[in-house]
Each structure stands twice: as C-alpha cells, then as structure tokens.
Amino acid sequence: MASLARLRELPKLTTRPVGRLHCDLDDWDFDPRYTDGACPICGWRPDYEAVPRPAWLETLDRVPWDYVSLGVVFCVLAALGVIVGLAAHINLATR
Numbered sequence: 001m002a003s004l005a006r007l008r009e010l011p012k013l014t015t016r017p018v019g020r021l022h023c024d025l026d027d028w029d030f031d032p033r034y035t036d037g038a039c040p041i042c043g044w045r046p047d048y049e050a051v052p053r054p055a056w057l058e059t060l061d062r063v064p065w066d067y068v069s070l071g072v073v074f075c076v077l078a079a080l081g082v083i084v085g086l087a088a089h090i091n092l093a094t095r
C-alpha cells in the first residue's frame with residue numbers, strides 16, 4: 001500500500017511529510033496538514049516511520065551552534081577592528 005503513493009515536493013528528511021502528497025489509488029493530491037495525515041477519499045496514510053533521518057542531519061544537531069555563532073561574531077568584530085585601525089593609521093606591529 002505504501003508503494004502506491006509517493007511524496008512529491010520535499011525530500012524525505014523528516015519523519016512527517018511536509019507539502020502535498022499524492023494518492024495513486026484515486027489520483028488525488030492532498031495536504032496532510034488538513035486531513036490528519038490521511039487521504040481524504042480512501043484513508044491511505046504514508047509510512048512515516050519508514051523514512052530514516054539522514055546521518056548528516058543527526059551530526060548537524062550535535063554541533064554547538066551557540067559557540068559557533070559566538071566565534072563568527074568574534075571574527076567579524078576582529079575584522080572590523082582591523083579595518084577601523086587601518087583607516088585610523090594605527091599600526092600595532094611597531095608598538
């Protein structure tokens with residue numbers, strides 16, 4: 001039954017489909033958000049649990065994004081400091 005329908009718009013990245021689904025039994029497109037995840041005509045449901053989450057997404061979830069963004073802010077502010085220092089003719093190497 002699950003092979004009769006397919007996801008159309010988004011790749012299978014999440015456990016719950018987003019976007020429109022197509023039911024091949026009755027050739028009907030529907031939005032699972034408004035039909036409680038099932039085809040409104042025949043009641044077919046896609047197999048949510050059979051869609052595995054990719055490994056790169058699991059790795060991405062483990063990255064400490066707050067520290068990464070803090071490092072990016074530090075680098076941007078250091079670059080701005082160098083630009084302002086060059087514009088003000090401040091040479092830190094001779095002092």
Ligand SMILES: [Zn+2]
Nearest residue numbers: 023026039042
């Ligand atoms: Zn259907």
